[in-house]
Every structure is written in structure tokens, then in C-alpha cells.
Amino acid sequence: MSVSPSPTPRRHYRYFDFVMALFVTVLLLSNIASSAKLIDLGVSIFGLRLAFDGGTILFPLAYIFGDILTEVYGYARSRKVIWTGFAAAALMSVTFWALGRLPGDPLWGAFVYENMSQAVPGIPQPDDPVLFGQSAYNAILGGVSTGAIIVASLAAYWAGEFSNSFILAKMKVLTNGRWLWTRTIGSTLVGEGVDTVLFVLIATLLGVFPWSIALSLIVANYIFKVSIEALFTPFTYLIVNWLKRKEREDYFDRDTDFSPFHFDE
Numbered sequence: 001m002s003v004s005p006s007p008t009p010r011r012h013y014r015y016f017d018f019v020m021a022l023f024v025t026v027l028l029l030s031n032i033a034s035s036a037k038l039i040d041l042g043v044s045i046f047g048l049r050l051a052f053d054g055g056t057i058l059f060p061l062a063y064i065f066g067d068i069l070t071e072v073y074g075y076a077r078s079r080k081v082i083w084t085g086f087a088a089a090a091l092m093s094v095t096f097w098a099l100g101r102l103p104g105d106p107l108w109g110a111f112v113y114e115n116m117s118q119a120v121p122g123i124p125q126p127d128d129p130v131l132f133g134q135s136a137y138n139a140i141l142g143g144v145s146t147g148a149i150i151v152a153s154l155a156a157y158w159a160g161e162f163s164n165s166f167i168l169a170k171m172k173v174l175t176n177g178r179w180l181w182t183r184t185i186g187s188t189l190v191g192e193g194v195d196t197v198l199f200v201l202i203a204t205l206l207g208v209f210p211w212s213i214a215l216s217l218i219v220a221n222y223i224f225k226v227s228i229e230a231l232f233t234p235f236t237y238l239i240v241n242w243l244k245r246k247e248r249e250d251y252f253d254r255d256t257d258f259s260p261f262h263f264d265e
Contacts, residue, residue, distance in 0.1 A: 013247050016073060020081045023065040027085045028092055030055035030062065031153055036140050045223075049216050056221050060228035063191060064236055066164055067184045067229075072243045074251030075169040075258060082161045083263075086154060093150045096141050100134075109133030148206030156199035162260050164191025169253040177250065180240065181233050188229040196221045 034055030043049075062085075070078040109129030116136065117123045126132035164187045171183035196218055204214045244250045 015243060015247060019065055019069055020084060023062055023081055024085045024088050026058055026061045026065065027089060030059040031089055033058060035149060056224050060225045063164055063188055063229060064232055066161055067168055067187065067236060068240055070165045070168045071240050072247060072249055075165055075253045075256050078165045079260060086158055089154060089157065100137060100142050104130040104133050106130055112136050148203055148208045152199050152202035152206065155202060156195045159198055160191045160195025163194045164188060166258055173252055173254055180237060184233060184236055185230055188226055192222060192225045
């Protein structure tokens with residue numbers, strides 16, 4: 001009777017789950033911040049006002065964590081994290097959408113008014129506290145749950161993150177693991193470009209942003225995100241080198257199936 005060989009045990013990584021949790025947390029927070037506020041620091045380039053959404057402040061960190069995951073653990077494990085983030089963002093959006101459509105309590109509406117009147121004196125007392133509270137909800141969290149934002153953010157995130165991870169993994173093999181900065185910045189130039197253009201164009205086409213500021217949002221978001229990646233390069237080096245030593249891993253994607261829909265590691 002023949003005996004089947006024992007399967008090769010899967011590697012256990014001490015910090016992989018922690019990095020994945022940080023990645024997903026940053027992704028969710030940046031999606032909420034994107035609908036909460038548009039920021040204008042009064043900076044212009046060639047007369048183009050550089051306004052950007054609030055999520056731009058945090059979202060570059062998701063790409064930095066994505067770079068770290070692909071560089072240390074490889075494309076296949078990074079693919080797992082990208083899909084995990086996609087599922088978490090979709091669940092968050094559906095949750096906020098469902099909450100927005102459930103009936104509100106009058107006491108909740110009165111509480112919202114009380115807090116807003118303290119921040120902005122002079123707001124007239126509403127005749128319908130529930131309607132007032134619902135309007136406040138829609139103004140902030142409602143933006144995360146609108147169909148347009150869900151479609152734009154998920155499509156842009158999916159395409160941008162997979163582009164970023166693919167470029168970094170390929171560049172690592174081509175450079176034989178040298179010049180980390182070229183692939184972290186190079187992959188970001190592509191990934192952030194795909195993400196930013198898709199998000200703003202889809203959101204604008206679906207009525208989230210006016211066309212008058214679409215180009216400004218694309219340029220400002222792209223410049224800001226790429227600049228953050230470049231500025232954080234020394235910290236990326238420190239984290240990558242530390243993880244490689246601790247995990248005893250420095251993965252090269254020489255025989256990897258790069259399909260986003262191939263789920264085996």
C-alpha cells in the first residue's frame with residue numbers, strides 16, 4: 001500500500017496579520033474621510049486649485065502597507081489582503097446604507113441638533129428632529145453608502161491596488177531585489193494614478209463631484225499621494241528590512257500566477 005507524502009506545512013508569519021489589520025483599518029478610515037470633507041489649503045499649480053478629499057490624507061498609507069506586504073510576503077499573500085480589504089469596504093458601505101434607511105428616533109435627532117447648535121450657534125430648532133438627524137447623517141456617513149461612492153471607491157481601490165502589487169512584484173524580480181525605492185515609488189506612480197483617475201471620474205460621472213473640480217481633484221490627489229509615498233520611503237525601508245529579518249522571508253514572485261482571481265497561495 002502506497003503512502004501519500006505529507007503536505008508541506010504552511011509558513012506561519014508573526015506579523016502578517018498585524019500588517020493586514022493596519023492595511024484594512026487605513027482603507028476603511030480613508031473611505032469615511034473621503035465623504036466627510038473636501039480640503040483646500042489654498043495651494044495652486046499653474047492656476048489649478050489643488051483641493052482634495054479628506055481620505056487623501058490617510059489613503060497613501062494603504063499603498064505603503066501594500067508595498068510592504070508584496071515586498072516581504074509576495075504577491076499571492078498581498079492578493080489575499082487586497083480582497084480582504086475589498087470585502088471589508090463593501091460591508092462597511094452596505095452597513096451605512098442600511099442604517100441610513102432605518103427609521104430614526106426623535107431623541108436621537110434632538111441630540112444631534114443639540115450638539116450641532118453648540119458647534120454652530122444660531123441654527124434654528126427643527127420642526128422634525130428625526131429629519132434633522134437624518135440630514136446630518138446623510139451629509140457625512142451617507143456619502144460612504146451612496147451607490148456612486150461605493151462603485152467609484154471599490155472599482156478604483158481594486159484596480160489601483162492590484163496594479164501597484166503587480167508592478168512591485170515584477171520590478172523586484174527584474175532588479176533581483178535591489179533598489180527598493182525604485183519599485184515602491186514606481187508601483188505607486190502606476191497604482192495611485194489608476195486609483196485616483198478611476199475614483200474621481202466614476203464619482204463625477206455619477207454626480208458625486210462637479211465636473212468643475214474633477215481635474216483639480218485628480219491632480220491634487222495624485223501629487224499628494226505620490227509625495228507621501230516618496231517622503232515615507234526611509235520608513236518603508238526600515239519596516240521592510242525589519243520584517244524580513246523577523247519573518248525570515250524575502251519573497252520573489254518568479255513563478256506566481258498574477259491573476260487577481262487565483263486565490264491559492
